[in-house]
Amino acid sequence: MTDQEAKELGYARVSLDLGRNIKLSFLAKAKSLTTPLAKAEAIEAPGRAVLAKVFVPDDRDQFELTVSAFRPGLAAEAPAVSEQLLMEQGYGISGASHASLILADAEGQTLDKSKVEKVARSLCQVRQDIVICLFMQGDTEYHTEFAEQTNMLMQSIRYDDAAEEGFSSDQIERLTLALGDKNPLQLEYPSAFSVASNAFDGGLPGTLQLQQGSADNPLSVIMIAASAGAAPPSAEAIDSVADRMVGQWLEENAELFANPVLATKGDLAGLGSGDQGRSYAYIVDKLKGGGQAQIRVSLFASGGIRYSVLMVTHYSPHVDETEQFFVRLGGVTGYDLVMQSILSHLY
Missing domain, CATH: 3.40.1000.10 (Mog1/PsbP, alpha/beta/alpha sandwich)
Incomplete structure (x- = not known):
């Protein structure tokens, strides 16, 4: 799907400069609000930080994206980081389709049934000495909308940076x-x-x-x-x-x-x-x-x-x-x- 075709469906390309020459873009809802929070160069190893959030103000319960970076100071595989993010947020891992040690994709569902039930997806990629993670979550009630936005984002990710994929x-x-x-x-x-x-x-x-x-x-x-x-x-x-x-x-x-x-x-x-x-x-x-x-x-x-x-x-x-x-x-x-x-x- 081209960006123009996506625009007709209510999507627009969001570009993020994450620091350390890592530039990331993807398709999200046209009314999305982008909030930069930190830069990757501020992370000292071993360390981590939330770099940005992307969401539609009136529809955060349908879909919300958090972009994080991990800098462990050693070779760190993407699957373990991807699943760790889910566990930290109280999700049980409901599925995983990790392509390799440098590209991981895991899904989760809320473990505590006394809270609002949510679904989540955690996509992580190793780019040299840093692991970039896109963590998506939304209320289970809106699982159709969540799946649509998640799939659109994941199929449209582009990196334009000096940090190559891989360890x-x-x-x-x-x-x-x-x-x-x-x-x-x-x-x-x-x-x-x-x-x-x-x-x-x-x-x-x-x-x-x-x-x-x-x-x-x-x-x-x-x-x-x-x-x-x-x-x-x-x-x-x-x-x-x-x-x-x-x-x-x-x-x-x-x-x-x-x-x-x-x-x-x-x-x-x-x-x-x-x-x-x-x-x-x-x-x-x-x-x-x-x-x-x-x-x-x-x-x-x-x-x-x-x-x-x-x-x-x-x-x-x-x-x-x-x-x-x-x-x-x-x-x-x-x-x-x-x-x-x-x-x-x-x-």
């Missing part, structure tokens, strides 16, 4: 891991992590440990392992391997974690035909400093090699404050980047 090159590290007689694995991970140990020495098995923060009490740890062998014969067998792996990790780190509780488990998405894989999430108590941590594990096999990826990171069962969320964001992004690297290598 900043200085926030990503690359490492080549030998896999015996197979093609080597080109691994990507956030530069916020350092290599604590690397036992990929040419043959299999091989192990790699990445670490964010201090060695005695790291913010996040990611362990990657590969060994020769066929896939376990069943989902139950994979579950058993996961239980042993997490149990061994907790035993080795008994001074840090205790009381594991399995939160979720299920088949791993993104595998090729005939390949098997499972993913798991555990919650554990932190024995240093209090609070909790999250353990995520993925186990899968392809082409005669078994892979495992285990991540431990700070976690809060409630909505995190910004600083805590940024800590967890580093671990989640690292885990997903590693998984993306391996699955891209395989398929």
Whole structure:
């Protein structure tokens, strides 16, 4: 749809200068009021700010847009930020269609039924060292109008800036891991992590440990392992391997974690035909400093090699404050980047 065709439907192009050479435009209702609130260059890492609001004064209950920017100071994926915004505003996530780690789209519905029921949509995009988020919400009563305005906006977004889409090159590290007689694995991970140990020495098995923060009490740890062998014969067998792996990790780190509780488990998405894989999430108590941590594990096999990826990171069962969320964001992004690297290598 051209801007002229949209104008005939009561829409006009809204342009926003968000700062740091980031210029954004989209189609919104012609009577929309634009309120600039801050500039992106004022955000110091780690930090965030609401940059602008766009709404029709008499119809805010139908549709309201908030434009925010996150600057975590490390590689930060869009899906986690998109869903975080929904949770912070009291929405349960009702759907997600994340295109990649740098472009995310999530939907939500009001959790507290004693309040006016609302729907929301959270669209986030990574542009170098900053994540730009468009957060849209409206009363459920006007869901038809909300869907129309949301779709019009999302189909008409344009960026005209110097900040390219994607992670900043200085926030990503690359490492080549030998896999015996197979093609080597080109691994990507956030530069916020350092290599604590690397036992990929040419043959299999091989192990790699990445670490964010201090060695005695790291913010996040990611362990990657590969060994020769066929896939376990069943989902139950994979579950058993996961239980042993997490149990061994907790035993080795008994001074840090205790009381594991399995939160979720299920088949791993993104595998090729005939390949098997499972993913798991555990919650554990932190024995240093209090609070909790999250353990995520993925186990899968392809082409005669078994892979495992285990991540431990700070976690809060409630909505995190910004600083805590940024800590967890580093671990989640690292885990997903590693998984993306391996699955891209395989398929």
